[in-house]
Amino acid sequence: MDLLTFKLILVLALFLLSLTIAAYSTWAERKVASIMQDRIGPNRAGPFGLLQPLADGGKFFFKEDFTPANAEKFLFVLGPALVMFISLITGAVIPWGKSLNIAGTSFDLQVANIDVGVLFIIGMASIGVYGIMIGGWASNNKYSLLGAIRASSQMISYELAMGLALLSIIMMTGSLDLKEITESQTTGKLWGIIPWGSGMNWNIFYQPIAFLVFFVAALAETNRHPFDLPECESELVTGYSTEYSSMKLGLYMFGEYVNMFISNAFMVVLFFGGYNYPGIEWVTQNWGENAAGILSVVAFLTKTVIGILIFMWIRWTLPRFRYDQLMHLGWKTLIPMALVNLLITGAVILAFAN
Amino acid sequence: MKLTNRSKVVSNKEMTLAEKIYLPAIFTGMGITFKHAVRTVIKGAPAVYSYPEVQKPRATIWRGQHVLKRDEEGRERCTACGLCAVACPAEAITMTASERTKEEKGLYREEKYASVYEINMLRCIFCGMCEEACPKSAIYLTDRLVDVETNRGSFIYGKDKLVEKINERIDITTRQSEKQKNAVK
Numbered sequence: 001m002d003l004l005t006f007k008l009i010l011v012l013a014l015f016l017l018s019l020t021i022a023a024y025s026t027w028a029e030r031k032v033a034s035i036m037q038d039r040i041g042p043n044r045a046g047p048f049g050l051l052q053p054l055a056d057g058g059k060f061f062f063k064e065d066f067t068p069a070n071a072e073k074f075l076f077v078l079g080p081a082l083v084m085f086i087s088l089i090t091g092a093v094i095p096w097g098k099s100l101n102i103a104g105t106s107f108d109l110q111v112a113n114i115d116v117g118v119l120f121i122i123g124m125a126s127i128g129v130y131g132i133m134i135g136g137w138a139s140n141n142k143y144s145l146l147g148a149i150r151a152s153s154q155m156i157s158y159e160l161a162m163g164l165a166l167l168s169i170i171m172m173t174g175s176l177d178l179k180e181i182t183e184s185q186t187t188g189k190l191w192g193i194i195p196w197g198s199g200m201n202w203n204i205f206y207q208p209i210a211f212l213v214f215f216v217a218a219l220a221e222t223n224r225h226p227f228d229l230p231e232c233e234s235e236l237v238t239g240y241s242t243e244y245s246s247m248k249l250g251l252y253m254f255g256e257y258v259n260m261f262i263s264n265a266f267m268v269v270l271f272f273g274g275y276n277y278p279g280i281e282w283v284t285q286n287w288g289e290n291a292a293g294i295l296s297v298v299a300f301l302t303k304t305v306i307g308i309l310i311f312m313w314i315r316w317t318l319p320r321f322r323y324d325q326l327m328h329l330g331w332k333t334l335i336p337m338a339l340v341n342l343l344i345t346g347a348v349i350l351a352f353a354n
Numbered sequence: 355m356k357l358t359n360r361s362k363v364v365s366n367k368e369m370t371l372a373e374k375i376y377l378p379a380i381f382t383g384m385g386i387t388f389k390h391a392v393r394t395v396i397k398g399a400p401a402v403y404s405y406p407e408v409q410k411p412r413a414t415i416w417r418g419q420h421v422l423k424r425d426e427e428g429r430e431r432c433t434a435c436g437l438c439a440v441a442c443p444a445e446a447i448t449m450t451a452s453e454r455t456k457e458e459k460g461l462y463r464e465e466k467y468a469s470v471y472e473i474n475m476l477r478c479i480f481c482g483m484c485e486e487a488c489p490k491s492a493i494y495l496t497d498r499l500v501d502v503e504t505n506r507g508s509f510i511y512g513k514d515k516l517v518e519k520i521n522e523r524i525d526i527t528t529r530q531s532e533k534q535k536n537a538v539k
Contacts, residue, residue: 035394036387040402317387318380333375 006107014091014111022257023053025308032312060250068243072138079135080244080251086128087258093117094265095179097275097297101289109275109297110179117178118170121266122163125221128259129155132230135252136240147239150323151230155221157330162217164338165210168345169203169270182274187281192352198281202273209341211271213334218267220330222259225315229323264307268300272307275300414528416497417480420473421524422517423492425463430517431492434468441487446477464490471516475500475509485529491538494526 027042027049034041042049067076094117097109114120129152136148170176173184181203188201204211220227230239241252268274275296284292321329372378394400403410412418423431434451452469454462461467484493503509518524527535 032391034399035391038390038394038400038402040399040404043404313384313387313391314380317383329376 001102001105001107003107006102007111010109010111011092014096015088018088018091018258018261021261021305021308022254023057025257025260025312026056026253027052028309029312029315032309033316036313036316057250060247063246065246065248066243068140070140071243072140075134075138076243077248079131079138080248080255081131082134083128083131083255084251084258086124086131087255087262090121090124090262091265093120093178094262094269095182095274096265096300098280098284098293099289100293106289108179109293113177113179116176118166118176118181121178121262122159122166125162125263126156126159131255132240132252135244139240139243141243143237144240144242147230147232147237147242150232151223151240154227154229154326154330155223157327158217158220158227158334161213161330161334161338162221164335164342165214165217166270168207168210168338168342171342171345171349172203172206178269178274182269182276185273186276197279199273199276199278202271202276204271207271207341207345209337210345213338213341214267214270216329216334218263219311219314220326222263222311223256224260224311226318226321227326228320229326232320260308260311261304264304264311265300267307268303272303412497414497417482417495419475419496419498419500420478420484420511420516421494421496421498421526422471422513423494423526424518424520424523427460428520429461429463430467431463431490432468432471433464433466433490433492434471435466435489437487437489438484438493441483442478443481443483444477444479446474446479447484448472448474468513471513473511473516475511476506491530491534494524494529496524496526498524 030052031041031049033039042052045051045055067073092111093114095108095110095113099106099108101107132151132155133148136144136146136151139145169181173181175181175184185199185201185203187198190196190201190205219225223230231241232239241249244252277295277299280292280296283295425431434449436449436451439445439447439449448470449468449472450470451466454465454467458467480495482495485495500509530538
């Protein structure tokens with residue numbers, strides 16, 4: 001198999017995986033909500049309501065697709081498309097697994113191994129705001145515009161904290177390459193003292209504060225609770241998506257779930273060892289490359305799914321932040337925290353480098 | 355000026371450090387939701403009824419859909435006196451009275467009967483006044499629920515829906531007082 005064929009298959013698989021996980025996140029969200037509120041949740045469509053995402057999708061497609069008379073038609077359509085597009089494209093640089101050996105050639109399970117993977121994801125996440133902003137503006141509705149402005153100012157503020165939190169990881173690894181960041185977490189003594197087998201040298205043990213900042217910022221970036229201010233029903237109808245109906249609204253909501261999946265995958269790469277799992281080197285040596293590769297994909301997806309579940313858990317626990325609280329938290333707490341963390345990281349690296 | 359004794363003085367005290375970093379409160383909250391989740395997963399959802407299959411038990415004196423009773427010989431009790439319509443605060447009941455013929459003796463108990471008897475279920479407030487007003491013990495509220503309909507016209511229930519079927523008698527003895535049970539023959 002040549003490289004191009006493999007990459008095409010990988011792209012297709014990734015596309016399907018992102019969409020499936022996003023679709024089933026909507027189901028899981030409702031299930032998680034229900035079990036936390038002592039209810040049963042979706043259980044009508046198929047066993048355990050497993051066909052619910054299909055039913056929802058069907059409903060979205062067949063609902064009336066309404067465009068307001070004074071809306072900017074082109075941009076109105078572009079908004080949700082952009083959100084979906086950006087969410088899906090970020091998956092390309094994430095290393096989903098170690099490597100697979102097909103007919104004697106070893107293939108990395110990563111679509112595009114670019115040197116600036118971190119920058120690419122951060123950049124794409126920033127562009128994601130455009131989808132929301134354009135949608136809110138093109139609706140020609142004050143509530144939508146206000147919602148969009150809130151969403152974009154929130155996302156821009158939290159991107160700063162996110163970037164600063166990331167910097168400490170980049171400083172530790174010395175690379176913007178996501179594959180390299182993952183590989184740096186494979187071996188090594190924990191904190192330089194505790195000897196551990198391979199695959200457990202995760203960044204979370206070194207950078208808990210950076211993780212905390214990054215986690216909170218990721219919640220805000222994906223518009224998840226407790227920071228889902230663009231959709232404050234009581235103040236802004238539903239924010240930027242007020243005028244949207246049918247599958248356009250569906251794309252916005254779906255894009256949010258794809259976003260959640262990707263940002264969790266990103267978080268796994270940065271802090272939870274990516275595709276590493278305890279004993280990854282032993283498995284590679286004893287069971288072969290393919291077994292290790294498949295196990296690494298499983299490990300990666302498990303960690304990601306756990307992350308998604310934690311996002312949901314938080315959503316059904318916490319009430320929304322007020323807008324000024326959100327801004328205070330972002331600017332007065334998270335950014336200074338990330339900066340201090342950066343300073344400490346720099347000092348520690350400097351002290352132990354020699 | 356103090357209007358009620360329930361007013362409270364709002365405190366604007368500064369948050370302590372533990373409150374400011376939110377995390378302790380967040381973890382407490384997540385612990386609570388987790389406890390609920392675990393309980394629901396292990397023991398099943400408490401106090402949830404899968405509605406169409408399992409109905410929530412209703413009180414025996416629940417005031418649901420009306421029934422027009424027949425007597426032991428299967429004759430309709432209603433004599434179309436109109437007291438229920440007068441008693442009805444929502445004015446949901448209308449009826450037209452007719453006189454029975456000789457052949458209809460087995461159908462109606464009294465000489466006069468309601469040829470049309472309609473209750474508008476959208477107006478009805480299920481207060482039970484009709485039940486109390488009826489001198490012939492003909493109308494009762496039951497523990498049945500009013501069906502869901504898709505148009506407003508279907509909510510006007512005629513005799514076809516209100517009069518109990520001869521072979522499907524509806525038991526209303528639980529809502530009758532001892533005195534009434536003795537009075538009804």
